[in-house]
Amino acid sequence: MEGTLIVAGVILLLAVVVLSKSIKVVPQSETRVVERLGRFHSVLSPGLNIILPFIDKPKEIYSRRVETSIGGRTVVKMTNTSAIDLREQVYDFPSQQVITRDNVTTEINALLYFQIVDPKKAVYEIDNLPNAIEKLTQTSLRNVIGELELDETLTSRDTINSRLQTILDDATNKWGVKVNRVELQDITPPETVRVAMEKQMQAERNRRAEILNAEGEKKSLILRSEGEKESKINQAEAVKQAEILRAEGESQAKVLQAQAEAEAIRRITEAIEASKTDPAAYLLATKYIETLQSMAGSPGNKTVYMPYEATGVLSSLGSIKEIFNGAK
Secondary structure (H helix, E strand, O other): OHHHHHHHHHHHHHHHHHHHHHEEEEOOOEEEEEEEOOEEEEEEOOEEEEOOOOOEEEOOEEEEEEEEOOOOOEEEEEEEEOOEEOOOEEEEOOOEEEEOOOOOEEEEEEEEEEEEOOHHHHHHOOOOHHHHHHHHHHHHHHHHHHOOOHHHHHHOHHHHHHHHHHHHHHHHHHHOEEEEEEEEEEEEOOHHHHHHHHHHHHHHHHHHHHHHHHHHHHHHHHHHHHHHHHHHHHHHHHHHHHHHHHHHHHHHHHHHHHHHHHHHHHHHHHHHHHHOOOHHHHHHHHHHHHHHHHHHHOOOOOOOOOOOOHHHHHHOHHHHHHHHHHHO
């Protein structure tokens, strides 16, 4: 009876072991590559899968695991696993020294984003996929940076990322890997180069500042000269208008004066004709009167000389009075 129980227990244990070896539960976004008697058989899909125990066996591959030690140092270790992650993965590569075309040694570290799209190729086309991707990225980065000068390297990150992504995607296509993008994290030139670049940048900033100041002074002088020009033009225009107005005023005054004189002469002529007085005597008398006024009005003249003909002129005053009365 006890022997029967032992045999039953052994059979039950074997059944449990066989059943555990036959059932494979694959998590979502993962897969397994199954070999049957050492040959490729199938790729397991996520969920519950049944395989033949001891005949079918998941293929183990290398996996990259990043660990951080106590001192803060990042350590990359390789482990064996049968799980193949189908999600997008990121590899953070340590800094490496590269030489630019102008022979400047620079430290660069990069991030690589990739995804396994064909598990069969990822297992059988390459021995150590993580190591192969890392070495390929490093050599491709050296080649791309070696074609550029330091200034181009610092200012052309997008171009470098695109070129690396294209190169790596073409190279890893036969491994069943799709490289989605590559990102350069830090580009660290030597200390002497950084100091020289800072001095160059400072000199460039000073040059730009001087150029801006010169342009500002130039525009200020131009605006000031234009303002002075406009001011002089306005002043000249004002003087011109004033002269025109003054000339027009003088012209109108002369016209009015001439009209007044003409009217006076017309009236005097009519009065002379009416009084029947000799015009020559009238003009001579008026000239004498004007001369006497100028002689008498001169300062410092205490003696007034009367011409001999003054009595004749004075006798003409009566006729002048009659003329004025007639003109009125």
